[in-house]
Each structure stands twice: as C-alpha cells, then as structure tokens.
Amino acid sequence: MESSPQQICGGIQNMSESVFVGLCDIIGTSQQVVIRRETVDIREMVDRRVMHNDKVIGMVSGSYREGFRLKGSDIDTMFWPNNHRVIMDMSQSEYYNTANTTLILSDSSESPPGFTLLQLLTPTRYRDVQSACVRMNDRVYISSSIYRQLTCSVAMSNSTVHGPCGSGVVGGIEYDTAVCFVSDFWPLSASSWIDRCHSWPDPEVVDDIVRNGCHFVAIGHPLGPHENQEWRFSFSQAEYKLAYSMNHCQFLTYGLLKFFLKEVMNQQSEETNKLLCSYHMKTTIFWAIQQNTLPHWCPQNLLAGFWVCFKLLLKWVYEGVCPNFFIPQNNLFLTKVHGSAQNRLFLQLHELYKKGLACLLQGSSIRSYIIGVLYNPRLYIYTDESILRSEVNYDIELINDYYTALAITADLFAYTKLLHTMEQLVDSPLTHYQVVTIQKLTAFILQNTVFMLQKMYTMLNINKQMYITDKMSCHMLKLAAKFGFISDMLYIAMYYYKTLRYREALSVIEMTKVKLAQPYLMYRGRVDRERYIEAVGGQSWSTKMRQAVAQDIILSTEICYISELIPEQQSALQNRESTLYIPVFVMLHFLEFLCYRHIDTTLSQAALDELQVLVHHDEGLYVDDILRDISWEILGICQQITGNLQAALYSYQQSLTQDPVQNIQTATHRRIQDIL
Known part of the structure; x- marks a missing residue:
C-alpha cells in the first residue's frame, strides 16, 4: 500500500535516522570518509615535497577527493606545470624568480564574472603553452581552446575533449583530466566570499583556502567576447576543503542530493535530464550550510536538511539564477536553464515538491530504508557508527585506497629526497591512517631504490662495491617486507632472481605461498571476516599487513x-x-x-x-x-x-x-x- 506524503512526514525523525543509516551503508561512515581523505592527502603531500620545479603537478579533485566512492562516479584529476604561476596584478610578480618561473597575468577586465584572459608575461619552455599563444592588442595570450586540444590526452591517451577536460574510460571507470594553471593568490572577484564566512566555514579553513589560491581551467564563457581565449576560475581545491569541513550529516545530505539528481530529477524527461549536474547540487549544499537555514545538522534532521536544499534549488530554477558559491555574479544557469527548458524543468521539480518527501521513494538507492520505517514506524534506528561498521570494514577501506603509487621520476636523487621526506613526516603529527600510508610508501621507495642500485653497480662492475650494495639491498628489501604486505616478499624473490640466486628466490616464494594460502587472507577487499578477526583482530595495522593482507605487485615502468x-x-x-x-x-x-x-x-x-x-x-x-x-x-x-x-x-x-x-x-x- 502506498503511503501519503503526510504519513511520511509524520515519522520524519525516525525516517531521517533510517536514511542516515542507509547513506552510511552506501556512502560510508565518517571514519571511512576520513580514511579516504587522509590517505589521498598524505600521498599528494609527499609528491609535492619532492616534485621538481620543471615537472607537472597532479591533484585529485571532485567527488573522489571529497570522500565519495560512489559506483559509476568518475575520477577527476587536475594537472598544471609547476614552474608556471598566474598573478592577479603586476605587483605580485616580485614574489617570483622569473629565471625559473613563467609568469602569467589574469586579466578579467573584458570577461564575464568567473572568467578571465591569461596574458603570458615571461618566456615559457613548455611547448604546449608556446603553441597555444595568440596575439591580441599587441599582447600575447594563452588560448584556452588551443591549449585544451593540445593537452586533453596529456594524462591518458585516447581521451576526448569534454568541457575543459580530457575524458575517457579505463577499466570501466570514467575519468576527467584537466590541464590547467595555478595561482597562489585569491582572486579579487571572489573577495565577497571571504566576507560572507561568518558561521561557516571556520576562520582557519577560510585562511587556508585563501592562502592556497585557485586554478584556471581551459574553457571560456560561451557568451563572452573571447570564448576561445578565456579561462574559467576553478575553486576545486577550496571545494574539497569545504567538503572536509562539513559534519557527516551535511556530507550525507550532499550525497543524498547526488542520488536525488541521478535517480529522480534526471529521470523525469529526456528534455531536462542534462540541465542540472552534480556541481549544482554541491553549490546548493554550500549555500544552504552557509546561510544557516537549518540550525542543527544531525541524523534526526537529515531529511529536513535535504528539504531546505531542494527548496533552494527550486527557487533558483524558478528565477533562472544559480549563483556560483565563490563568485555569485557568475550565474551557473546562464547558458542552459533559461527559456522553455527552464519552464519545463521548474514544472517537473514543482511536481516533485508537491509530493513532499515521498518524492524520495522514486530513488532506488534509499527507497528500502524509507519503506522499512513506513511499515514499522516504532522501529528504533541505531545511528552509532561503531555498530554500523566493523573493524574489517575500516581495514578494507585502508587497503582499497592504497591504489596510487608515487608519481615521481625513477632516479636515485629523487628517492633519497623521498626517504628524507618520510623521515621528517614520521616526526610530525600524523593520524593512524596516515602512518599506515607512510609505511607503504616507504616500502615502495626502498624496493625501487634497490633495483635502481642493482642496475647502477652492475654497469660499473666494481666487485667490492657490488658486494656492499648487495648486502644493503637485501637488508632494505627485508625491512620493506617487515612493515609491508605479504605480497612485498615477492620483491625479495624478484631481486634474488635478477641476481641469479634461484634457490634463495624459490625459498622466499614458498614462504609467500604458505602465507597467501591462509584462510583469513585479505586480498582486493575480499576476506573471510570471521577468520580474519579470529587471526588478527585488534592487532596493529603493521601486524595485519605483514600476516594477513596481500596487494597486487606494483612495478615502475x-x-x-x-x-x-x-x-x-x-x-x-x-x-x-x-x-x-x-x-x-x-x-x-x-x-x-x-x-x-x-x-x-x-x-x-x-x-x-x-x-x-x-x-x-x-x-x-x-x-x-x-x-x-x-x-x-x-x-x-x-x-x-x-x-x-x-x-x-x-x-x-x-x-x-x-x-x-x-x-x-x-x-x-x-x-x-x-x-x-
């Protein structure tokens, strides 16, 4: 029997708690989200510390960086040349050494809000930048359209241009890569955002965001005077930091908006299913939190928070104005949500609005959680995260997020610098999850250092030095295996095979075989939970990794x-x-x-x-x-x-x-x- 909107609203608190539990099941608990964020953060921090000035820097962005791991979601990555910097006015040039840094000036004087021209001020050695230069009014500008075409496949071959990104599919996972430019300065056009931050986010978050500047992605405004030359301000770095500063209920509300867009709003008609995107949902939750519309974001109020966001979105569609969170004068609806398309979209959303919270029943992801409460309104819902997730869940989360090796050039100087960086990090305040990541990265560095040393001293053919290096290499590989996974023992076997010690290699392989045959082995997120807890439950992560966890072998090319x-x-x-x-x-x-x-x-x-x-x-x-x-x-x-x-x-x-x-x-x- 279908329930009326009134019946649904009657059990709003219980239903909110049920949806909270459901979203924790699908999106993750706060602890799982923290694991995802901290492991990505620490890897990126290590990469940045050892990156050469003339290399390209990468940053994971979008929903993956924010902490989502939703099925079917794409992975967004931004890349920019480390030795190029955008300044907002000429006075900022004094902060840079132009002998090793190319300076670019942001000129927004003729562009719509949120967009700018990029004027090349000093010479560049970056071939793609040189090729994208155009001359206007006796000045040299970098054309966004040319640069986009030149770089859309820079990270992944066979990419196609999609907006400012190169897009494609690898292993069934969609990706977007944007090659952009970075500025160390916060734009003047976004200064009003700083003044608005009274209640959210906290002042230290605001300071951190402003101190780290912004990016520029290669796409112009379709109604601007220089569409092919213009670049769009990107606040991706600020956005993931804002997502980090949400409480878990706010973050789950953001996730609920994503599901509502995909499973309800975009299913209304083909005419309107491309008008709204997840960025509009992100903008909605940001404004709703900052405007303090809902005083308490907690599991009991989750659906009230969703309803606040839905009403705000409905208002924007009615008015045809979705203000960018950082530059409100930039209307995100300007080129799509207008005219007859806007009217159709509003009517469809208004029909959903009239159904009240019952409209959520059209979404497949959380329908079962709502229906469970409808049939048993007195049902007690446990929202305690320690009950929702077990120790094994968090262990799997740490394993699954390891799948990124360090993106550095294979040379001994870089690896020496990396080891020194690890040494410094060990003495700094780290979370439990970051310590685990540092352990694995250190094992990765030691293993690769050994194989580089072996090649170098074999070429030099100095017997005494080869003997010393071999002793040191064996020690480093065994050390890496001590705080690595079971699978890290195979690097020792590889080294023995490469140095013609086949029996020693086979001895290591046999030991590895025995460990991999254990019934409690965790591999690629699969594990017999009961046996795993019985064998290593409650023990340190170092012990678990060494005794019960295997990973795929990673080889630097x-x-x-x-x-x-x-x-x-x-x-x-x-x-x-x-x-x-x-x-x-x-x-x-x-x-x-x-x-x-x-x-x-x-x-x-x-x-x-x-x-x-x-x-x-x-x-x-x-x-x-x-x-x-x-x-x-x-x-x-x-x-x-x-x-x-x-x-x-x-x-x-x-x-x-x-x-x-x-x-x-x-x-x-x-x-x-x-x-x-």
Whole structure:
C-alpha cells in the first residue's frame, strides 16, 4: 500500500535516522570518509615535497577527493606545470624568480564574472603553452581552446575533449583530466566570499583556502567576447576543503542530493535530464550550510536538511539564477536553464515538491530504508557508527585506497629526497591512517631504490662495491617486507632472481605461498571476516599487513625488475603510464616458473600449469578484470619461453581482447610478430 506524503512526514525523525543509516551503508561512515581523505592527502603531500620545479603537478579533485566512492562516479584529476604561476596584478610578480618561473597575468577586465584572459608575461619552455599563444592588442595570450586540444590526452591517451577536460574510460571507470594553471593568490572577484564566512566555514579553513589560491581551467564563457581565449576560475581545491569541513550529516545530505539528481530529477524527461549536474547540487549544499537555514545538522534532521536544499534549488530554477558559491555574479544557469527548458524543468521539480518527501521513494538507492520505517514506524534506528561498521570494514577501506603509487621520476636523487621526506613526516603529527600510508610508501621507495642500485653497480662492475650494495639491498628489501604486505616478499624473490640466486628466490616464494594460502587472507577487499578477526583482530595495522593482507605487485615502468617484462614496461611508458600492476598470484607463479627453469624443468612446467589454470579459469577472485591484459601477457611469455608458440600466440591474442588498461598492446603486437 502506498503511503501519503503526510504519513511520511509524520515519522520524519525516525525516517531521517533510517536514511542516515542507509547513506552510511552506501556512502560510508565518517571514519571511512576520513580514511579516504587522509590517505589521498598524505600521498599528494609527499609528491609535492619532492616534485621538481620543471615537472607537472597532479591533484585529485571532485567527488573522489571529497570522500565519495560512489559506483559509476568518475575520477577527476587536475594537472598544471609547476614552474608556471598566474598573478592577479603586476605587483605580485616580485614574489617570483622569473629565471625559473613563467609568469602569467589574469586579466578579467573584458570577461564575464568567473572568467578571465591569461596574458603570458615571461618566456615559457613548455611547448604546449608556446603553441597555444595568440596575439591580441599587441599582447600575447594563452588560448584556452588551443591549449585544451593540445593537452586533453596529456594524462591518458585516447581521451576526448569534454568541457575543459580530457575524458575517457579505463577499466570501466570514467575519468576527467584537466590541464590547467595555478595561482597562489585569491582572486579579487571572489573577495565577497571571504566576507560572507561568518558561521561557516571556520576562520582557519577560510585562511587556508585563501592562502592556497585557485586554478584556471581551459574553457571560456560561451557568451563572452573571447570564448576561445578565456579561462574559467576553478575553486576545486577550496571545494574539497569545504567538503572536509562539513559534519557527516551535511556530507550525507550532499550525497543524498547526488542520488536525488541521478535517480529522480534526471529521470523525469529526456528534455531536462542534462540541465542540472552534480556541481549544482554541491553549490546548493554550500549555500544552504552557509546561510544557516537549518540550525542543527544531525541524523534526526537529515531529511529536513535535504528539504531546505531542494527548496533552494527550486527557487533558483524558478528565477533562472544559480549563483556560483565563490563568485555569485557568475550565474551557473546562464547558458542552459533559461527559456522553455527552464519552464519545463521548474514544472517537473514543482511536481516533485508537491509530493513532499515521498518524492524520495522514486530513488532506488534509499527507497528500502524509507519503506522499512513506513511499515514499522516504532522501529528504533541505531545511528552509532561503531555498530554500523566493523573493524574489517575500516581495514578494507585502508587497503582499497592504497591504489596510487608515487608519481615521481625513477632516479636515485629523487628517492633519497623521498626517504628524507618520510623521515621528517614520521616526526610530525600524523593520524593512524596516515602512518599506515607512510609505511607503504616507504616500502615502495626502498624496493625501487634497490633495483635502481642493482642496475647502477652492475654497469660499473666494481666487485667490492657490488658486494656492499648487495648486502644493503637485501637488508632494505627485508625491512620493506617487515612493515609491508605479504605480497612485498615477492620483491625479495624478484631481486634474488635478477641476481641469479634461484634457490634463495624459490625459498622466499614458498614462504609467500604458505602465507597467501591462509584462510583469513585479505586480498582486493575480499576476506573471510570471521577468520580474519579470529587471526588478527585488534592487532596493529603493521601486524595485519605483514600476516594477513596481500596487494597486487606494483612495478615502475622506468625500473627493470625482471628482464622478461621490459617490453611491457616500455610499451606502458611510451603511453605515459608510470606503473604496471600485476596480480600477486600471477606474479607468484611467474617467478616460480622462471626460477625452476634453471633448476628443475618438471617443477617449472608445474608452475606454468598452475599459472595457466589461474588465467584461464579465474572469475575475478584472484585476477581482476582490469588486470587481465597483463595476466594473459605473462602466461604467453612463459609459453613462448618453453617453445609452445601456438599456446603463446593464443594468450597474446587474448591479452589484446582485454580492457587495455595498462597500455601494453605495443609489446603484445611485437611478441605476436616474433612468433609469426
């Protein structure tokens, strides 16, 4: 039986708590969101500290950076040249050394609010910037449209232009990458925002945001006088800091608005489903919080908060004005929500408004939580997060967020600087989650340093130095394995294989096999929860990682670990991939096969048989879909080594049919040519 809006509003507090629990299930508890944010923050901070002045800096932005991990959401990343800076007026040039920094002047005098021209003041060595320069009124400006075309594929090949970004799909995940410019200064046109911040956010957050300036993305205003040359102010950095400063109920309300947009508003008609976007929802929640419309944002008031936001959005659609949160004169509805489209959208939203909170029943994500309360209005809802999530949930969250290696050039100087940075960070105040991330990054640095040292001293061929370096390398790898995952033991096996110590490598492989066979193993977020808690519950994260957790093997494409994989690394590197990811069980059998080739051909064939069964028959348990290209490739390499060319050809062909996530196709085609 359908419930009336009046019945729904009657149990508003209980229903709000139920929706709070539902959103915690889908979006995450406050602790899960903190884990996601802090692990991304610490990795980015490490990258920034060691980044060369002439390199490109990357920043994860959008909903992923804010702490969402919603199914189907894209991942937004911004990139900018570290040695280019935008200033707001000429007096700010005194803060920079123009010998190593290119200066750009923001000139908003002829542009609509929220947009600007970028005038190149000093020479640039950045080829894409040079190519995007145009001359207007005897001045040199950087054309946003030319720059966008030149750089849309700079982060990922095969990207297509979408707004100011290069867009595409990798491993089933959509991505947007924007190559932009950064300013260390807060724009004058956004100064009114500072004056508005009385109740939210806190003064220290405001200071931090203003101190870190803004960005400029390559898109002009369609109604502006210089659309192809103009750039849009981007406050992505400020926005994720504002999201961080929300309480969890506010953050969940923001998430509810996202679901409402996707599952309700955008399902009304094809005519209107492209008029509103998630950025409008973000703008709505920002204004609603700052205007202090709802005094208490708590689980009992969650739906009241949603309703405040919905009414504000309805008002904006009626008026045809959605004011940008930082520059209110910039109307985000100006080019889309106007005329007949605006009227249709308003009528559809007004129909939803007349239904009251019952309109949420049209959304599939939270419908069941609302219906549960309707059928049992006296139901007591537990909103205590310690009940909603267990220790295992938080452990999985920490594991899942590890999937970013450090984006640095593979040279010893950079890694020495990194280790020094880690040393400094250990002495600084860090959260529990940041300590775990630092541990893993340190293991990553030590492992890669070893393989770079091995290459360097092999080339120099100085026996005494090679002996000392080898002792030191073994110590570093064992140290990394002590505070790393079970899978980090395989880096020791790789090193032994590379230095021709096959029996020692096999000894490490056997130990790793035993650990990976434990029934409580956590791998790729899968785990037998009861056995895991029984084995390592309540223990330190270092103990858990070392005894019960495995990760995929990460190889830098610039470092040689196993000579048999050099073509794949080179192929990925040519396509701007800094890392290769290999399933841990695939690497285990691969190394076992390679080592036994020099000791026992029967056992070598047995290892190959195990690898073949794994690659042919695994259904995502040990070989993730996005890593099937490299898995088939490795199977083919082993088959080609044994002389089974027909089987190798089939494996390489299978590799080419997989999602080309890691860009190894060039190597695969070459291997096929070698066979043919």
